[in-house]
Amino acid sequence: MLLLHPDKTRLIEFGRHAAANRKRRGLSKPETFAFLGFTFICGRSRRGRFLLVRKTRRDRMQTKLRNIKEELRRRMHWPIPEQGRWLRQVVTGHFAYFAVPTNGRALQAFRCHVTDLWRRTLRRRSQRNRTTWTRITRLAGDWLPQAKILHPWPNQRFAVRHPR
Numbered sequence: 143m144l145l146l147h148p149d150k151t152r153l154i155e156f157g158r159h160a161a162a163n164r165k166r167r168g169l170s171k172p173e174t175f176a177f178l179g180f181t182f183i184c185g186r187s188r189r190g191r192f193l194l195v196r197k198t199r200r201d202r203m204q205t206k207l208r209n210i211k212e213e214l215r216r217r218m219h220w221p222i223p224e225q226g227r228w229l230r231q232v233v234t235g236h237f238a239y240f241a242v243p244t245n246g247r248a249l250q251a252f253r254c255h256v257t258d259l260w261r262r263t264l265r266r267r268s269q270r271n272r273t274t275w276t277r278i279t280r281l282a283g284d285w286l287p288q289a290k291i292l293h294p295w296p297n298q299r300f301a302v303r304h305p306r
Contacts, residue, residue: 158192160184179239198240198248206236207255214263222264226285229260233286241292249289257282 155164160172161184172184179202185195210232217225233256241249261278265271 156182156184161192180242180245185244193244195244196242197245198252203248203252207252207259210256211259211263214259218263218267222281225260225263226281229256230285230287232256237287237289237292241290243291243293243295246289246291249291253282253286253289256286 154173154175156172156175164170164172174181174183176182176199179199180196181199183195183197185193187193210229213228214225217228220228233253236252237249240252257278260282261273261275264273264278
């Protein structure tokens with residue numbers, strides 16, 4: 143028998159007409175919900191049509207960045223190329239999952255935060271270290287992938303063309 147938890151399960155008004163219906167009743171914007179690491183938001187496209195906005199959940203990104211910071215601390219005295227290879231794997235894996243349309247700003251923010259964590263870690267290697275933003279930008283450009291959308295829009299992915 144399936145039981146639903148009352149604190150975790152509820153019906154919300156969401157979708158193409160939710161904003162207009164709520165506005166007509168004098169309510170605020172439609173609620174958001176979190177699912178599979180994303181926050182789903184009712185948004186508008188540039189043409190003013192309904193757009194499902196998917197954004198990386200804030201708590202997931204913070205947890206990932208905290209784990210990267212701890213692991214960088216452990217790998218602090220590794221050679222920079224080894225640190226760069228490891229960070230490339232981590233950032234590539236993050237992008238492989240979260241690089242969906244409408245999530246570009248969160249991807250760019252994640253890459254910037256990882257670059258800053260790497261800079262801070264390199265600066266802690268010695269008391270006389272002078273790792274500048276110019277150098278870390280060059281290192282990040284060499285080792286970290288650029289933030290770009292990797293997954294297509296859902297209507298492109300599932301467009302089926304049958305010969306009949």
